[in-house]
Amino acid sequence: MLSIENIKKTFNAGTVNEVKALQGVSLRIEDGDFVCVLGTNGSGKSTLLNAVAGTFLVDEGSIMLHNTNITKWSEHRRARFIGRVFQNPFSGTAPNMSIRENLALAMKRGKSRGLGWGLPQSLITNFKKMVQPLNMGLEERLGNPIGKLSGGQRQALTLLMATALKPDLLLLDEHTAALDPKTAAKVIDLTQHLVSKDNLTTLMVTHSMQQAVNLGDRIIMMHQGKIAYDFKGDDKKRLKVNDLLSLFDELRRKDNIDPAVASLIEENYV
Amino acid sequence: MSLLIGSTTIGLILALLALGIFISFRIFSFPDITAEGSFTFGAATASSLIVAGINPLIACLCAFLAGMIAGASTGVIHTRFNINPLLAGILVMTALYSVNLHIMGKSNVPLLNVTTVFTWIENLSAAISGPEGKVMVIGWEVASKDLWLLLFCFLGILIFCLILWWFFKTNLGTAMRATGDNSQMIRALGVNTKKLIIAGIALSNGFIALAGAMLAQYQGFADVQMGLGMMVWGLASVIIGEAIINDNSVGFVITGAVVGSVLFRLLVAIALRWGLNPNDLKIITALFVFIALILPGVMKNKKKLTFKRKINAVN
Numbered sequence: 074m075l076s077i078e079n080i081k082k083t084f085n086a087g088t089v090n091e092v093k094a095l096q097g098v099s100l101r102i103e104d105g106d107f108v109c110v111l112g113t114n115g116s117g118k119s120t121l122l123n124a125v126a127g128t129f130l131v132d133e134g135s136i137m138l139h140n141t142n143i144t145k146w147s148e149h150r151r152a153r154f155i156g157r158v159f160q161n162p163f164s165g166t167a168p169n170m171s172i173r174e175n176l177a178l179a180m181k182r183g184k185s186r187g188l189g190w191g192l193p194q195s196l197i198t199n200f201k202k203m204v205q206p207l208n209m210g211l212e213e214r215l216g217n218p219i220g221k222l223s224g225g226q227r228q229a230l231t232l233l234m235a236t237a238l239k240p241d242l243l244l245l246d247e248h249t250a251a252l253d254p255k256t257a258a259k260v261i262d263l264t265q266h267l268v269s270k271d272n273l274t275t276l277m278v279t280h281s282m283q284q285a286v287n288l289g290d291r292i293i294m295m296h297q298g299k300i301a302y303d304f305k306g307d308d309k310k311r312l313k314v315n316d317l318l319s320l321f322d323e324l325r326r327k328d329n330i331d332p333a334v335a336s337l338i339e340e341n342y343v
Numbered sequence: 344m345s346l347l348i349g350s351t352t353i354g355l356i357l358a359l360l361a362l363g364i365f366i367s368f369r370i371f372s373f374p375d376i377t378a379e380g381s382f383t384f385g386a387a388t389a390s391s392l393i394v395a396g397i398n399p400l401i402a403c404l405c406a407f408l409a410g411m412i413a414g415a416s417t418g419v420i421h422t423r424f425n426i427n428p429l430l431a432g433i434l435v436m437t438a439l440y441s442v443n444l445h446i447m448g449k450s451n452v453p454l455l456n457v458t459t460v461f462t463w464i465e466n467l468s469a470a471i472s473g474p475e476g477k478v479m480v481i482g483w484e485v486a487s488k489d490l491w492l493l494l495f496c497f498l499g500i501l502i503f504c505l506i507l508w509w510f511f512k513t514n515l516g517t518a519m520r521a522t523g524d525n526s527q528m529i530r531a532l533g534v535n536t537k538k539l540i541i542a543g544i545a546l547s548n549g550f551i552a553l554a555g556a557m558l559a560q561y562q563g564f565a566d567v568q569m570g571l572g573m574m575v576w577g578l579a580s581v582i583i584g585e586a587i588i589n590d591n592s593v594g595f596v597i598t599g600a601v602v603g604s605v606l607f608r609l610l611v612a613i614a615l616r617w618g619l620n621p622n623d624l625k626i627i628t629a630l631f632v633f634i635a636l637i638l639p640g641v642m643k644n645k646k647k648l649t650f651k652r653k654i655n656a657v658n
Contacts, residue, residue, distance in 0.1 A: 126531070152533030159527070167524035169591055170517075177514075178521055183533035186514035218591065234532075 075102040075242055075274065080124055080134030094120040095131070096298035107268055107275045107289035111282065111317065113324070117298040118278045119160075122246050125276065127151040139241060153183030156235030158228065158248040165231030168220025172211060172230065175219050176200050179234030203233060207263070225256030229263055236267045243268065245277040249284070261288070282317045292317075296324045344483035346612060348493055354608030355496035356557045357576070361584070361604040362507060363550035364577030365596065367414075370511075371523040371543050373421075376432035376574050378551045380439030381413040383570035385552025386559035387446040390454055393560070399460045403556050410552025411545040413439060418541030443567050450567040452559075459560035464488075464495045492561075503550075504597050511593045519543050520593070551577070572625045575632050580604035582635040 082095040094117045102108055112118040124131050127148035135144045138154055159165050166175050177192050177200075197215065204211040207229050211222075219227060228248060235243060245264065249257035261284060268275050279285055285292050292309055294302040294317070301324060304312055360382065367375035385406035392402035413435055420431040444450065468476065468491040476487035510516045521529040522539045530536050551573070559565035584603025588595050611628075615621060 147535070149530045149533050149535045152531055155531075157531045159531075164525070164527050165531070167521045167528055169524050170520060174517055175521075178517060178529065178532055181514055181518075181532070186518045186534070188510075188513045188515055191512050191514045191517040 074104055074137075074139060075100070075125065075276070076137040077101070077121075077125070078135045078137070080131040080136065082120060082124060082129065082131050093298055095124060097134070098295075098298070098300055099134075100293070100300065102274060102276065102291075104274050105272045106291060107273075108277065108291045108293060109285040109289045110276065110278045110293045110295060111280065111285050112295035112301075113321065116295040118295045119246055120298075121295065122244050122276060122278050125242070126155060126157055126244055154241040155244060156182070156238075156240030156242070157244045158231045158235050158246065160247040160250050162224035162228040162231070162251055165234065166219045166227050169218055171216050172204075172219050172222075173197055173200050173215040175230065176203065176215075176234060176237070179237045182234075182238050182240075203237070204230070207233075223256075225252050225260060228252060228256075228260050232260065232263055232267060236271065236273065239271045239273065241274065243273045243275040245275065245279075247278050247280060250280065264288075282314045285317065286312060286314055294320060294324075344480060345485050345489055346616065347609065348480075348485060348489045350608050350612035351605055352489070352493045352496050353558070353561065354605030355493070355500050355601070356561055357554055357580070357608060358500050358601040358604040359503065359550050359554035359557065360573060360577045361580035361600040362503065362597065363410075363547040363554065364574065365581050365600045366547035366550065367544055368578060369523075369581060369596065370520055371540060371547075373428050373523075373540065373544060374432070375414070375417060375544055375547060376429060377413055377417040377435045377439075377544070377548055378432075378574040378577060379570040379572070380436035380443070381410040381548040381552045381570075382555035382573045383443045383565070383567060384413055384439050384446075385410050385555035386565040386569055387443040387452070387555075387567070388552070389556030390452040390559050390565035391446050391448075393454060393457050393459055394452060396457075399458060399463075399560065403460065403553060406556035407549045407553045410555075411549040413552070414545035414548025415541055417548070418544040421544075422537035422540055440567070447565060447567065452565045454560060454563050454565070460557070461492060461495075461560050464491050467491060500601055504601060508594050508597055511597075572628065575625075575628050576607075577604075579628055579632050579635070580607050582632065583607050586635070 077098060077100040079097050079099050080095055081093075081097055084090075084092040084094055096117075098117070098121060110118045110121065123129065125136060127143070127146055127150070130145065135142060137143070138151075143151055143154075157165070167178070170178075173192060173196070177196055180196065200215055201212045204215070209226055209229065211226070211230075219230065222230070232248070248264075249260050252260060264277075265288060267273070275289070277289065290309060291303070291305040292312060293300055302320060360378070364375075364378060367373045367378070388409040389399070389402040389406040392405055393399050397405075417428075417431045417435045420426050420434060421428050426434075465488050468488040472478070472487040477484050478487045478490060479485075480490070511520060518529060518534050519539050519542070522534065522536045522543070526536045555565075555570065558569070580603040581600050582603065583606055584599025584601070585596070587602060587606070588599035590596070611624065614627075615624075619627070
């Protein structure tokens, strides 16, 4: 269970470039939940994910994972619990190392790495079984450098790597945004398969409303560093792309009015 | 012939330097100029200890550790205080100059009439084939002592290469390679990249200091200036090795660094023999590395240009 309590983050505080990326976000995700995070550009959705992953430490608030307070933990320490896939397909794999070496690195996520042999034969046979379901013919090319593969193939492998040791939390940061539609659909299928297979707790940032409607059991819509809407259960099931679009329009209309006036109107008339 | 054998021996000794540069520059993509300081640091530590009567093997080990401390300092300055890798290296290199002078007490320590690792080899050679033993090698008469030294250096470097190869295949070594290749990815897999960078740069400088220690014993003196230009020298070796052995798997790259170091030393020896002014050596080395670094880019541009021209011709 992930429990985020009123976290705040300001980048470049006190300068002209100040960005209030997160302005008090609270969120509770139960085990086995699949949550989609939507939002306009700069709404703080990726920042929220990175705050949980530990890319930076938050200014205020707390993050608890399984009753462990990880607020002050460094990124690599949190990796013991968290599997991640990045937006950039090149971010999740080491290009000059072979496919099997990359997979072997993932099999040690969050564990101590000693002077044991990095690529025992038992692992290699295991890897063949792991990549076979991808239907990409990778089982015969495990010794090739991963940098020679396409973005879609690398993203599929990153997904396998992130879920290889069942993570307590899977973070997906717009992981299909940089792929062509056909490849993106394949990666989404794989995501769905891997998440449901192990019933993984997942937090997925996306800007495809179709994905958000089709996948998962909860939608969070962020706006200006806060959670604007939160749909779960039957509300989420009834939600259609058009509903989400109109909500976006509403948020945008609010933006066009002065925030002070907007809150005044809301207090008096809504 | 004895020039060739001598140069190959020095090339093999400097292969330790090439391995060190390979670790920092290729594995970690860390342009580590500490090398220039730690090379002398190793030479100074080993020679001072040997002159003080310490067993030369222990002196070499101390030189290795001294290099590791220098490298770790650069690593800490870079990772903990967020200082640019080049600047971190320059700081440590500059500081080491004073340290080296203090260790040696003067700018030059001769190693005459003391027992070094190479004295042992010479004694061994004298015991087997007599003090003035000569051997015929492809028609040339060569002192058997020189051949023994060559064999010793070859075996020594072979052992170090095997250890290094094994290390970079272990879980820890694989994580180190990933740190240089994609640090974001390996952090997300739970590796403290700062720690590994410190350890890796320490290891790199350990090798470089050992190279300095061995060279000082081979040439019979340590000099406070001997590290000058060593980083570019090591880079040249690594680049030549990569050009010859075109494969990025760890074993091949390590072999490449050694082969590159020997070839580069031979090239230099031949150039000097043909009358190259020794004063021009550094500028030529620098030019060589410069050209080797820009060559791949130039070739790519040229390919692009010819491709464009072809397309234009079709249109």
